[in-house]
Amino acid sequence: MPATGRFVPKAGWVSRVWVGDEYVVRLSSGKYRDAYRHEALVVELLAGSEVPHARHLAHGDGPDGPWYISERLPGRSLHEAWPAADSDTRQAIIESLGAALRALHRVPVPAGLLPPWLADAFAGEPWPAFHPPVVSETLQQVEAARRLPGHDTRLLTDVADWVQERLALFASDEPVLVHGDLHGSNVIVDEGRVTGLVDFAEALAQPADVELDTILRWCAKAGEFPPTPDGRGLDESTLRQVPGWLHGAYPELFERENLRERLNFYDMYVELALYAHHPEPDIREAAQHRIARLLSGHNHLEGLVW
Structure with missing residues (x-):
């Protein structure tokens, strides 16, 4: 990256962002494991497609956390x-x-x-986010809710039946x-x-x-x-x-x-x-x-x- 240039800091939900004339630099809190590595993989899939996206330039881990550099998009x-x-x-x-x-x-x-952080959540780690939906994991969420102290047993029984009735849609x-x-x-x-x-x-x-x-x-x-x-x-x-x-x-x-x-x-x-x-x-x-x-x-x- 050039040693000179103007970068405007912006806040976000998970990352701090610096927007330059040509580049965008993001620094993550690390809450989402390997989120930038996953994003780099997905952006690589978009190469040669008609999907408008920011070209990935570099990503890695530093003393302040995971970082990701991409091109600056117009607008x-x-x-x-x-x-x-x-x-x-x-x-x-x-x-x-x-x-x-x-x-x-x-x-x-x-x-x-699947994003690595979401795979971790399915394996029993804390959930950093609660979307996007994953059809095959829906019944597992019913079972996870049943492990809550004081859960509504009748409600979850009805939900399990409701989900089972609709799985054929997919x-x-x-x-x-x-x-x-x-x-x-x-x-x-x-x-x-x-x-x-x-x-x-x-x-x-x-x-x-x-x-x-x-x-x-x-x-x-x-x-x-x-x-x-x-x-x-x-x-x-x-x-x-x-x-x-x-x-x-x-x-x-x-x-x-x-x-x-x-x-x-x-x-x-x-x-x-x-x-x-x-x-x-x-x-x-x-x-x-x-x-x-x-x-x-x-x-x-x-x-x-x-």
């Missing part, structure tokens, strides 16, 4: 650009996002691709490369188009419509997706047309049979992971209430139109 995050954009520009951005996702889901992916799925955490902070845009998808620390091999879990959650509950822990999310009312615009640009993503039930299943996985593994009792209690609502057919997807 700024969708979260930053969205409030001032007019409706036509917003639609163009989401249509460009649809094209980027279609290209991503066509990239050949190794069978069973029997014929072909896993694709899924970003796993797509929302306003992980999409870079410039002049009404997506210049890059960033932060592939949660990328994995899953059904393509797993991508919709975070996207639609972001549209319905944007306040829960600020760029930093002390920041503010976007105004949810400005995101109402996003699902419809995305459907128009990438209709295949929405054309799976029983899509609503599949999306409910992904939501159930996330709530189960929170209920079984989150360290804060009030968060676990809130997840339990949302699980009960899901069993009765209600969740954040109500009111979303695509």
Whole structure:
């Protein structure tokens, strides 16, 4: 890297970031084991594809923690650009996002691709995050919840039956490369188009419509997706047309049979992971209430139109 140049520091949820004219430097807290190594592997898979992304330059471990250097993409995050954009520009951005996702889901992916930190969580280590959904691990989250002191036995019995009844929905799925955490902070845009998808620390091999879990959650509950822990999310009312615009640009993503039930299943996985593994009792209690609502057919997807 050059010894001179201007770098602007930015905060994040897990990493500290320095944005330069040509390069972006990230320094991780180390909470997500081998996250940068995993991201470098995924970005290597994107080489030669039509997926807009930041080229990986180097990564490693230093005395201050894991670090990652990539090229600087033109533009700024969708979260930053969205409030001032007019409706036509917003639609163009989401249509460009649809094209980027279609290209991503066509990239050949190794069978069973999984972030190392998530594999650790499945093996019994602490959970640093509770998404993206992993269909094959859903019943295991029910069993993990059953090991909680004071768990709701009847609720979890109903959940286990609910999950078993729906596993057949995924029997014929072909896993694709899924970003796993797509929302306003992980999409870079410039002049009404997506210049890059960033932060592939949660990328994995899953059904393509797993991508919709975070996207639609972001549209319905944007306040829960600020760029930093002390920041503010976007105004949810400005995101109402996003699902419809995305459907128009990438209709295949929405054309799976029983899509609503599949999306409910992904939501159930996330709530189960929170209920079984989150360290804060009030968060676990809130997840339990949302699980009960899901069993009765209600969740954040109500009111979303695509």
